[in-house]
Amino acid sequence: xxxxxxxxxxxxxxxxxxxxxxxxxxxxxxxxxxxxxxxxxxxxxxxxxxxxxxxxxxxxxxxxxxxxxxxxxxxxxxxxxxxxxxxxxxxxxxxxxxxxxxxxxxxxxxxxxxxxxxxxxxxxxxxxxxxxxxxxxxxxxxxxxxxxxxxxxxxxxxxxxxxxxxxxxxxxxxxxxxxxxxxxxxxxxxxxxxxxxxxxxxxxxxxxxxxxxxxxxxxxxxxxxxxxxxxxxxxxxxxxxxxxxxxxxxxxxxxxx
Numbered sequence: 001x002x003x004x005x006x007x008x009x010x011x012x013x014x015x016x017x018x019x020x021x022x023x024x025x026x027x028x029x030x031x032x033x034x035x036x037x038x039x040x041x042x043x044x045x046x047x048x049x050x051x052x053x054x055x056x057x058x059x060x061x062x063x064x065x066x067x068x069x070x071x072x073x074x075x076x077x078x079x080x081x082x083x084x085x086x087x088x089x090x091x092x093x094x095x096x097x098x099x100x101x102x103x104x105x106x107x108x109x110x111x112x113x114x115x116x117x118x119x120x121x122x123x124x125x126x127x128x129x130x131x132x133x134x135x136x137x138x139x140x141x142x143x144x145x146x147x148x149x150x151x152x153x154x155x156x157x158x159x160x161x162x163x164x165x166x167x168x169x170x171x172x173x174x175x176x177x178x179x180x181x182x183x184x185x186x187x188x189x190x191x192x193x194x195x196x197x198x199x200x201x202x203x204x205x206x207x208x209x210x211x212x213x214x215x216x217x218x219x220x221x222x223x224x225x226x227x228x229x230x231x232x233x234x235x236x237x238x239x240x241x242x243x244x245x246x247x248x249x250x251x252x253x254x255x256x257x
Contacts, residue, residue: 001069002110006062010055018075018092019047020134021067022106028065029058032095039063044097044106046138053095066110078131081184083143090139097138105130117230117237121199124172128184151189154179158190158198166205167228172198207242210235215254220247 027040031054038058039045049072079087109126136142161178176186206227213223224235239247
């Protein structure tokens with residue numbers, strides 16, 4: 001959710017799940033764990049399940065924030081994936097957190113989830129990264145991160161799978177199942193052995209496929225569709241970033257030749 005409130009006052013209430021957000025403008029004031037606290041712009045605000053809290057403006061302009069709401073089961077599974085073993089349900093240590101890097105990541109991931117050009121793999125990878133950092137930094141008794149070993153066979157299976165399914169909107173769960181690893185552990189193993197995240201590997205693969213099709217004379221719009229990009233502008237953005245030139249420049253060079 002992204003919202004802006006000016007005069008809204010939320011009475012005492014609680015949620016079955018967690019709430020995590022970042023204040024973009026103004027300031028949010030709320031009663032939490034027996035005290036009144038304020039989350040100004042740039043701070044993270046959190047709520048644990050069944051914790052009674054309120055909500056109201058703590059600045060003349062009200063407050064604007066981006067929020068994630070999710071079940072206890074989601075964070076529990078995330079914690080298990082990080083630790084590689086059963087763990088207790090995590091709880092955030094404070095209702096207001098001063099962590100600029102993480103606040104920026106919350107905002108980035110929130111925007112990414114609403115970006116129609118973003119692949120499912122990119123969204124899920126960033127979401128896993130966000131919550132693994134949040135759990136590791138700001139929960140009571142954070143789980144020790146499991147050791148990353150040499151999983152060459154698992155990574156090889158995923159690379160082969162990506163080679164065969166590169167145009168599909170793949171999920172982290174699908175690739176983790178191919179690797180026979182938990183989602184969080186899979187991403188760490190893949191990045192350690194290849195130097196790229198699974199999403200970065202997929203984008204590189206799609207860009208190479210697009211190169212081949214452009215050299216055969218297909219239009220840029222047609223190539224974007226065939227290689228799994230959201231549209232022509234998405235293809236151009238990735239192409240330029242990875243290869244240093246645009247699809248149009250490659251097409252012109254082919255035509256000139």
